[in-house]
Amino acid sequence: MKENFYIDDTDKRILKFLSVNTRMPFTEIAKKMNVSAGTIHVRVKKMEDAGVIRGTSLNIDYSILGYGFIVYVGILLTKSSKTQSVLEKLALIPNVTTANVISGKYNIYCKISAKDPQDAKNVIYKIDDIEDVLRTESMISLEESLNDQNRLMDALFL
Known part of the structure; x- marks a missing residue:
């Protein structure tokens, strides 16, 4: 985000509408806010340009599509200078749905979506085979209890 970028109440309201439904037409947002669709378009473009x-x-x-077996994998590398190279190789494995560079015990922490334990094992073996991966540690998710991308925004824009 650009420094000195100011979000006013109109921008906050637009963000709230889009956070609930990213596909909401600008005309619908404009009607709800009692402004023109052009205003919404200009404001959204400004926020896009600012990042x-x-x-x-x-x-x-993914569970409806048959990929409900979730495993989190901590990845320890041989050298932290190899992080970008390993991330690029992880990006080639479709089952890896998120990857984060972290501090602490591991260099990278990722989430994989698999069909079942056997499928997860095959994905973990692919990760283990990446050059510069020293070892991995896997944790099976029993249930995703909280996944709400709007929680922080709601708190910020009260």
């Missing part, structure tokens, strides 16, 4: 809004995304329930 406040970065694209749009879908929230896909």
Whole structure:
């Protein structure tokens, strides 16, 4: 985000509408806010240019598609200078849905979505085979209890 970028109440309201439904038409937002669709378009463009809004995304329930076995994997590297190279190789494994560079015991922490334990094992073996991966530690998710991207925004824009 650009320094000195100011988000006013209109921008906050637009962000709230888009956080609930990223596909909401600007005309619908404009009607709810009693402003023109052009105003919404200009404000969204301004926030995109400033880096406040970065694209749009879908929230896909992979379990409905048969990929409900979730495993978190801590990855320890041979050298921390190899992090970018390993991240690039992780990006080639479709089951790896998130990867974070972290501090602490591991260099990278990722989430994989698999069909079942056997599928997860195969994905973990692919990760283990990446050059400069020293070892991995896997943790099976029993249940995702909290996954709400809007919680922080709601708190910030009260």
